[in-house]
Amino acid sequence: MDSLRVIVDHLLTVAGFLLAITLVLRVLGERRQPGGTMAWLLAILLIPYIGVPLYLLLGGRKLAKRAQRKNPLYAADRSELHLVEETFFQGGRRLVQAGMPPPRSGNQVDLMFNGERAFNRLMEEIDNAKESIFIETFILGRDETGRAIVDALAVKARKGVQVRILLDGLGCLRSKGRFVQSVREAGGEVAEFLPVLPLRRKWSANLRNHRKIAVFDHSCAMVGGMNLAREFMGPTPWPNRFVDACAFVTGPLVTDIEQ
Known part of the structure; x- marks a missing residue:
């Protein structure tokens, strides 16, 4: 022994x-x-x-390896780089090498820094959606802003619109369960990115989903730094609200954002 x-x-x-x-x-x-x-x-x-x-x-x-796996998604788009102005050609090539799509023309961008305006536009896009609503966010506030968004999504899911939500396991720790149950019960899908207490999944403490993206009917996308919480946006002004940027995009770029 x-x-x-x-x-x-x-x-x-x-x-x-x-x-x-x-x-x-x-x-x-x-x-x-x-x-x-x-x-x-x-x-x-x-x-x-x-x-x-x-x-x-x-x-x-791990991100470099993921970029290499995503690279083939945009391999066919490399031929478009010659259409980009020479000043941005090098940057566009770097984007493709990193697994990102190349620069595209023909897009319209509505940039805003006002939380009330961003919230109202978001609710408008949710209300107008006919086919699908895809949302991912780092924080879904357990407040009046988050509740209004969740209720609106549940209504659309109940009407047959495909609703899919991806919540970060840490940022949405308090709002990933019962708070979004109405969306699940209405037929929508709610998934959690990297749970804080994984039992059967891979986990990384330093990899969180800080993306704030919403895509409506494959034709309009919301991107930027605003989380879906009162501190970032809402129907009325709030004295402690952060000043952040948000953009609503239409055009060919929406397809890349959705992928």
Whole structure:
């Protein structure tokens, strides 16, 4: 029994050493700020029992791999880059290389910084939707703003409009359950992005869904920094409201936003 334990301990030590060396090489190969690189190296080498698990949980760069998987979505669009002004050609090529769509012309953008105006336009688009409403947000406020939006979405779902909502597991911690139950009961779909307490799903503490996007009938999209909460928008002025930007877009760009 003692000899077996010695062998197991030896194998674990060797495996840990090889894993630490692998992670060190990986850290050195990543594009990080010097301070961040040094911090990870010290953690992995000096306190491997803490540094290695922390790096595996928090330090991996997963977004680059996701961009590579998304890249084929826009491969056919690269031919359009020659239509972009020379000044923006390099930036457009970088976007495509990162898995993003190239710049497109023929779009109309209504930019606004007023929370009441943004809320009223959002409610108008929800009310006018005939086929589908897709929404993803970091925060859905458990307040009068969030309640008005949820109620409106439930009404549209009940009328046969396809309603799909994606809520961040952390930002919508208080509003992802019963608060949106009326949408589910009306036939809409509500999904959670990276639950805070996952039992059977992958999870990353430093990857949250900060997107604020709504697409209506595949023809109009709302994008920007406004969450669906009183602090960002609402039917009436609120003294503590943040000043943020929001844009309603129509044109070819809506297809890219929806994808």
